Amino acid sequence: MKKIISVGRGGVGKTTFIAGLSLLLKERGPLLIIDADPDENLSYFLGIEEDLKSISEILFNIKEAKIKKELERLPLAEKIDYLIQQEALYERDFFDFLSLGVKWTEGCYCQPNNILKGIIKRLEKNYNFVLIDSPAGLEHINRRITTELDYIFVLLDPSQKSLDSVERFKRLLKDLRIKFKEIFLIGNFRYPESKLHLIQEKTGSSYLAKLPYDKKVEELSLKGEPFTKLSPNSLFLKEIEKIIKEVRL
Ligand SMILES: Nc1ncnc2c1ncn2[C@@H]1O[C@H](COP(=O)(O)OP(=O)(O)OP(=O)(O)O)[C@@H](O)[C@H]1O
Numbered sequence: 001m002k003k004i005i006s007v008g009r010g011g012v013g014k015t016t017f018i019a020g021l022s023l024l025l026k027e028r029g030p031l032l033i034i035d036a037d038p039d040e041n042l043s044y045f046l047g048i049e050e051d052l053k054s055i056s057e058i059l060f061n062i063k064e065a066k067i068k069k070e071l072e073r074l075p076l077a078e079k080i081d082y083l084i085q086q087e088a089l090y091e092r093d094f095f096d097f098l099s100l101g102v103k104w105t106e107g108c109y110c111q112p113n114n115i116l117k118g119i120i121k122r123l124e125k126n127y128n129f130v131l132i133d134s135p136a137g138l139e140h141i142n143r144r145i146t147t148e149l150d151y152i153f154v155l156l157d158p159s160q161k162s163l164d165s166v167e168r169f170k171r172l173l174k175d176l177r178i179k180f181k182e183i184f185l186i187g188n189f190r191y192p193e194s195k196l197h198l199i200q201e202k203t204g205s206s207y208l209a210k211l212p213y214d215k216k217v218e219e220l221s222l223k224g225e226p227f228t229k230l231s232p233n234s235l236f237l238k239e240i241e242k243i244i245k246e247v248r249l
C-alpha cells in the first residue's frame, strides 16, 4: 500500500491533483480516496452524487446515540466499522471514497484523533493506494489522519509565501513525527516556466514537475463535473502520467 497526500496553500490545485492521480492509478487499484477537506469538493471531480455521511458525522451520531438500537450493544470499533461501511464508504469499480467531515471540535468525541487514526489504519490495509486530499495548510491533517505517509506532494503557486511554506511544512512534519518516504515540490498551473528556478533557489530543493494550465480542467471544475470527462490527451493528465513514472508510483 502506498499513501499519497497533496498539500499546499489555498487554491493551489491540491484537489485537482488528487482527482487526476486517481484517474491514472485506477488500473492499479484498489484505491481509497480520502477527502480530508471539510469543503468536500473532491466528490464533484470524482462524479459522486450520493449523499454520503462523513466519518465525523458517524462518530457524532454514535456519541449522541442516534444509531439503530440493535447496534448499541456492539463494541465501539465494530459500531464504527459497520456504520462506515453502511453510510460513509462509497464503493465503485475503480475506487472507494470516504470523507472525514467537519465536526472535530473539542469535546465532540473522546480522542477523535486516535479513533480516526485507528479507522484509517484498519481500512487502508485493503488498498494498493490511499490518496488523501487535504485542506489548505498542513495543520489540519496533523495528528488526525496518519503518522505514516509515503509521498507528499507540495503544490506551489508563484508566491514568496508559497515558497516559505515549504520549510514550515517540513518542520511541522518533523515536530509531529510524521514519517514519510519522500516529499516532492510541484509548480502549479499558474507558475510561470521562467520563474521555476526560484523554487530551487528559495527552498533549496528542486521541483519535480510543473502542472500545465488546462482549460478543460478549469471548465469542469467550474461546472462541478467529473474528471472522467477529460480526454486522455489532456495536458494535465499527461503531466501527471509523467509524474507517476518519474516517482515510480
Ligand atoms: N491544471 C489546471 N489547469 C487549469 N485550472 C486549474 C488547474 N488546476 C487547478 N485549476 C483551477 O484552480 C482551482 C483550484 O483548484 P483546487 O480546487 O484543486 O485547489 P485546492 O488547492 O484544492 O483548493 P483548496 O485549498 O480550496 O482546497 C480549480 O477550481 C480550477 O479552476
Ligand SMILES: [Mg+2]
Pocket: 014, 015, 016, 037, 041, 133, 134, 135
Ligand atoms: Mg481542495
